[in-house]
Amino acid sequence: MPHNPTTSLLDRSRRAVWHPCSQMKAYETQPLLAVARAEGVWLYDTEGRRYLDAISSWWVNLFGHQHPHIKAALKAQLDTLDHVMLAGCTHAPVVELSERLGALTSLGHAFYGSDGASATEIALKMSAHYWRNLGRPGKSRFIGLEHGYHGETVGALSVTDIPIFREAYAPLVRLGATAPSPDARLAAPGRSALDHARDCAAALEAWLQQHHDETAALIVEPLVQCAAGMAMHDAEYLRLARALCDRYQVHLVADEIAVGFGRTGSLFAYQQAGITPDFVCLSKGLTGGMLPLSAVLTTDAIYDAFYSDDTARGFLHSHSYTGNPLACRAALATLELFDASDVLGANRATAQRLDELLQPLHRHAAVESSRRLGMIWAWDIATQDPGFARRYHAAALQQGLLLRPIGRTLYFMPPYVMDDEALVQLAQGALAALEQTLHHT
Incomplete structure (x- = not known):
């Protein structure tokens, strides 16, 4: 039988590669x-x-x-600086990207990771650490939405409400609370998407009244809960959630990882509600799909709570490729494409x-x-x-x-x-x- 390179590649992949979000045995009957x-x-x-x-x-x-524009930007960057640690160093691409993202979101300093789950971890840790730095360490719990998805690392799983991702790791996870989802498909008979959004906000308010002293942040996927089957909700929920978070001193985290950069019809989904979150998590489309990168944007007030002579008050989260110049340059080139047309x-x-x-x-x-x-x-x-x-x-x-x-x-x-x-x-x-x-x- 003649050698088939494709068959060989598929066999080698099954033997050597552990593919994500997969039951590997399925690839015996449904080829990669x-x-x-x-x-x-x-x-x-x-x-x-x-x-x-x-x-x-x-x-x-x-x-x-x-895409030729992003490729050209990457090639030029590769000729000058491929990578340097961001602890104690800086470089033009990360500065320029942080300035651009700050201008687009009206939020301040950007902190970088490599993927969406990392962005979730960063935002949750920042929120809880902020309250600790303010002398309120009891505000260390989180609340997410029913059927929400924010990644599969242990911290992200704490606010993810999709059992197949979470149940095997339940002993490792410090579960957050879950509020009713404003998913319009779940509206009671005779209730509109707007009515249902208001009903869910009322349920959130009742929960916050009881638990705000121990709650650091609410995390939401604005307008579309993607892993829940593209569950869409009225923007009124975001407006009401923003007001409730202000009233009860709870941070609002907008997980724009999947819905950002134009997916919902605006550059960021939360903008359709006319609000500004306390944290915005970005990834996926951030580099146009070229390289892994995530970013968390937050307010100056939150940043200022970490600014101190005391090292322990600083945000000490890190990874080796934080703010990689190539990934930042790809992100800048992607934003330039939005500017160009x-x-x-x-x-x-x-x-x-x-x-x-x-x-x-x-x-x-x-x-x-x-x-x-x-x-x-x-x-x-x-x-x-x-x-x-x-x-x-x-x-x-x-x-x-x-x-x-x-x-x-x-x-x-x-x-x-x-x-x-x-x-x-x-x-x-x-x-x-x-x-x-x-x-x-």
């Missing part, structure tokens, strides 16, 4: 996608077949793979065109709920098949689409630069994959 290269919105496998990256490689890619306006036109093409999917008999915010689409499928997501993923690959439903929720979160050919393929292929999956259930 062996990606050889990428360009624009397309991924190319080792056999030359192409696939539309309709979930932006886990929600990170904004302007397509191999009306990205949000172009996204509105793209979304309108895709919505027109998606009418057959919106009206499909198996769709229980259809929703969109900005460049995020989601449909809840009426199925009891526990293997729906796996089967749909395989059917979508046959249509040249990379899609991974969350449970029975099919969703798109594509790059912003799809042309009409890609939009047509996405709409038609997603519908065909659904028909094939339901037919074989």
Whole structure:
């Protein structure tokens, strides 16, 4: 039998690589996608077949793979400074990026990590340490939302309410409290999304009345709880949560890791509520999907509480690649692409065109709920098949689409630069994959 390089690569990957968010045994029957290269919105496998990256490689890619402007910025940076420790040193890319992010968020000093979970850890630790520095060490607990997701490190799991991620590690986790989710799908009969947001805010207020003295922060995913199946809520919840946090002296942490940088129709989702959080967590689209980087922005008042001659009052969190120059330069280049054109306006036109093409999917008999915010689409499928997501993923690959439903929720979160050919393929292929999956259930 002739040697097949793709088969060899897949076998080697299963033997040597522990793939994330996966039951490795599943790859015995559902092969990995062996990606050889990428360009624009397309991924190319080792056999030359192409696939539309309709979930932006886990929600990170904004302007397509191999974007020439970001690549050029990285190449120039690589010729001058690849990395230097940020403890006791600084460099132009991290300073420039911090200034830009500060201007965009109206928040002050930026602290850097490598991924979203790290950003969550940083924000939670900063919040609790702030209260400690103010002589209130009892304010060390956190509250998140039902079905919320903020990462899978031990601290992030404390405010993540998705059992499959958390239950195995429960003995290691100091669980935070959970407030009702403003997810509009959970509204009581006769209650609107706005009504439900207000109902959930009232429940949050009742909890804070009892527990604010021990609570450091509330953490929320503004407007869309992504891992909960793209659960969308009214911006009124954020406005009311901001007011409650002010009243009860609790920090508001906006986890913009997935929804930031234009995904919801504004640069940051929280801006649609007209508020400013105490902390903003950023990652994923921060570098346009090129390199791992996360950032936490916070207020000057919080920063000032750490400023002291006493080392122990400082924020001593660190990792070796904090503020890596290459990653910071990629982030700056990504922000320059927003400056160069009306990205949000172009996204509105793209979304309108895709919505027109998606009418057959919106009206499909198996769709229980259809929703969109900005460049995020989601449909809840009426199925009891526990293997729906796996089967749909395989059917979508046959249509040249990379899609991974969350449970029975099919969703798109594509790059912003799809042309009409890609939009047509996405709409038609997603519908065909659904028909094939339901037919074989």
